[in-house]
Amino acid sequence: MPVAFTRFPDLVKKEILDLMNCYDLFSFSETSKRSRSLSQRSAKLHKGNMEMMFGVLTEASLRFPYLKLTYSSTSHSTHELPTSLYLKFKDSKFEHLEKYLSVCHSSLFVNMTISMVFYCAPPFETAFLTLEHLAQLGYAMEECDIQSAPDNEAIVRTLMILKKAKNLYLNCEPTEDFKDSFDFKTPFTGSLENEKLLILSSKWVSAWYVINVFNMCCEITLFDSHFEESEVIKILKSWRIGSSIKYLRLAFVPAGSNEDFGAKMLEINAKPVPEAVNEDPNIPIPPVRSSWLLQQENTNVQVLISIEQPQHNREKMFFTMKKETKLLLEDNIPV
Template sequence: MPIAFTRFHDLVQNEILDLMECYALFNFSETSKRSRSLSQRPAKLHKGNMEIMFGVLRETSSSFPSLKLAYSSTSHSAHEFPTSLFLEFKDSKFEHLEEYLSVRHSSLFVNMTISMVFYCDPPFETAFVTLEHLAELGYPIEECDIRCDPDNEAIVRTLMILNKAKILYLNCKPTEDFKNNFDFKTPFTGSLENEKLVLFPYSEWVSAWHVINVFNRCREITLFDSYFKESEVIEILRSWKIGSSIRHLKLSFVRAGSNEDFGAKMIEINAEPVPEAVNEDPNIPVPPVSPSWLLRQENTNVEVLISIVQPGHNGRKWFFTMKEESKLASEENVPV
């Protein structure tokens, strides 16, 4: 004979709720105001991540889009979803996606995150429809990894759709003729706000304009295989001094002259050279020190350390790194 849940002793109720899987607890919380109240405490125990994996499954004569959901818990031993839960694509969207993701959207489960891995094979439209659908639902996205074949429009659309993802990895190469046949500026209608943005391994389409106007609200940016001019690097730093959220920037550039020439340009923008280490003992070899400077933003207390280093295999290309300097503790707070 069924027994009403509320007739159990409080200790028994708590034990049952604590053992409930995430989705079961969410369904229980939706049944009544009383059940939602009872779910508040055990819901805080759930910590984990919902991973959304998009791809194209291929069979002998056909292929079809696939969306796999998986919940991994760091607080409960049981997995919420089956090892492989595939949603069916119908009417330009995956069925029941909102139902499964509503768990994370609930204010009950504040310690759960969403990450996405997209393998976007041609045609790309299904992938973008799914991305746009997720963005419209407003779910906070912890991490997203996008991989696709060369496609200029795919690069722009992905960055704009996922402009608020906390961490975004984009592995998408531009077409070989992008410099002459594609406008990589006009389609960007706003700034990205990613905490971490990594373009790997293709970012040759990125210019100083993008760093200044599109990436300026990101905090950490890594641009692999980039080819900035030295003048563009100085332009980026001049703009950063006036105002930018960037605190860590990695790129590569082609230097125009010598170390002294580059150093003179850094001094022009009021960057302070960092003294090289002094070798007090001539018998102890000191490794070569990369040229470095300190640069401070005008309207904040933020100070960054800028370094350049030349890789051994390329005589003209240099690696550029800018990272925020940690504040030193004041002398009065230093233990004696």
């Protein structure tokens, strides 16, 4: 004869609830107010991360998109191995996705975080339908890792859909003819709001994007970038007027000598400093040709700007701009 769960001794109930994975515990907590109350202690034991991964399975020449949800616990002894679920794609969305994502955003599971790993592969449309659906649900996205084959539209759609993701890592190259065949500017109607933005193939990025699209991001790293020196100065002039960027890393082609670049920095009121500040003595500083301190207008925000020439490429310079927390004494600034 079935026995009501609430009639078990308290110790037995605690043991059963502690053995439940986060999905089952959440489902139990939704059955009644009393169930939710009973679940609170066990839910606090769940400290870990929920990861979503999009992929495409191939069976008998047919391709099936899937979404894998994995919960990894860092503290719950009964869940040393990750707990995974595979959701089916039906009617342009994955079934029961809202239900499982609600686990992370339930007040019960206060110690869980959520991240996304999206490996985009054909058909791209399925992947973007999923991304758009997640964005419409309004769930916070901690970390998104987007990878795909060369595709110009995929780059734009990904950045726009995930413009509020906390950390966004984009690994998608443009097509070889992107300069003549695709308009990267028109689709962007607003600024991204990522705390950290890393683009592994940035050859399509120009100063316009840094000023108008990336200006509300905090940390920006642009690998494989191809900026002109004039674009770097343009970015700095715009930053002085107003920008949320606290860190920027890119590569550019110098137009002249180091002295010529220094003269342009003086024109925008950037003060030269002896060398880059390194607060960690255990981390060596690479050779830096020159450094400057630049302050934003109407604020006390300062950034340290450094340029260095990589040993493997004498035609480019690495440019780094990072927020300076310590104000350098004027006595240490050469006139």
